Amino acid sequence: MADVALDARISEKAKLALRRIFGAASRATPTLLEAKFGKRPSWTVRGESGAIVGAAMVDEVPGKSERITILVASGPDGRLKDLEVLAYRESYGGEVAQEAWRAQFRGKKPGDPLRVGRQIRNISGATISTNSVSAGVSRSLPVLAGLLGIP
Numbered sequence: 001m002a003d004v005a006l007d008a009r010i011s012e013k014a015k016l017a018l019r020r021i022f023g024a025a026s027r028a029t030p031t032l033l034e035a036k037f038g039k040r041p042s043w044t045v046r047g048e049s050g051a052i053v054g055a056a057m058v059d060e061v062p063g064k065s066e067r068i069t070i071l072v073a074s075g076p077d078g079r080l081k082d083l084e085v086l087a088y089r090e091s092y093g094g095e096v097a098q099e100a101w102r103a104q105f106r107g108k109k110p111g112d113p114l115r116v117g118r119q120i121r122n123i124s125g126a127t128i129s130t131n132s133v134s135a136g137v138s139r140s141l142p143v144l145a146g147l148l149g150i151p
Contacts, residue, residue, distance in 0.1 A: 003039040004060050004069075010086050011041075014058060014071055017084040018043060021073045022053055033057055035143050042147060045073075052076055055147045059140050061132035063090045068129060070136050078145035080108045083137060093126030096133050110142040110150075 006014060018028045025048045033042035035057075042057035056073035066089035075081045083105045085097035095101055104120060114134045116122050123130050145151075 002060075004041060004058055006041055006058065010058075010069055013084075013086045014041070014056075017071050017082075017086065018045065018056060018073070021056070021082045021084070023047070026053060028056070033143065033147065037139065040143075042144075044147065052148065054081055055144045057140055057144060057147075058086065059136045061136040062128070063088070063093070063132065064128045066090055068096070068132060068136075070133060072137055072140040072144065074141060074144040074148070076148060078109055078141065078148060078150040080105050080137065080141060082106060083133075085133070088129075090126075090129065093123065093129045095123045095126060096129045101130075105137055108137070108141065110145045112141075114138050 022045045026045050028043040028045045031042050033040045040057045045054045047053040054075045056071055058071050060067045060069050069087040071084040071086055073081045083102045088094045088097050113119050116130045116134055120134050
């Protein structure tokens with residue numbers, strides 16, 4: 001899979017998402033993370049005290065005809081803190097960006113099953129998107145755990 005680079009608009013959306021997820025007082029240190037599926041923009045996030053409060057990374061997953069850009073954020077324990085859809089380029093199926101659908105991922109940890117139709121609700125007309133976003137979260141969580149030093 002190709003490396004992910006962020007344009008100015010997506011980069012700004014990622015910064016806003018990090019603030020929303022970790023709080024305005026947090027400091028996100030950007031890095032370019034080398035994963036087995038390519039280089040990904042990522043951040044280690046520290047709170048006011050300087051302690052690590054989490055990590056986040058951007059991934060791109062396939063939609064029906066366009067890529068979907070997501071930000072996956074985990075807390076210091078490696079569990080998913082939140083998921084943000086930074087860019088959804090398809091003409092329909094954008095419900096994957098809605099809070100109600102994204103909320104079902106919170107608290108998931110690396111290795112948890114995230115199969116659409118079982119642990120994750122499907123969205124009618126967006127089967128490819130729901131499967132792709134779920135797969136992106138599944139492959140990102142272990143990478144973030146590694147970034148946080150969690151075995």
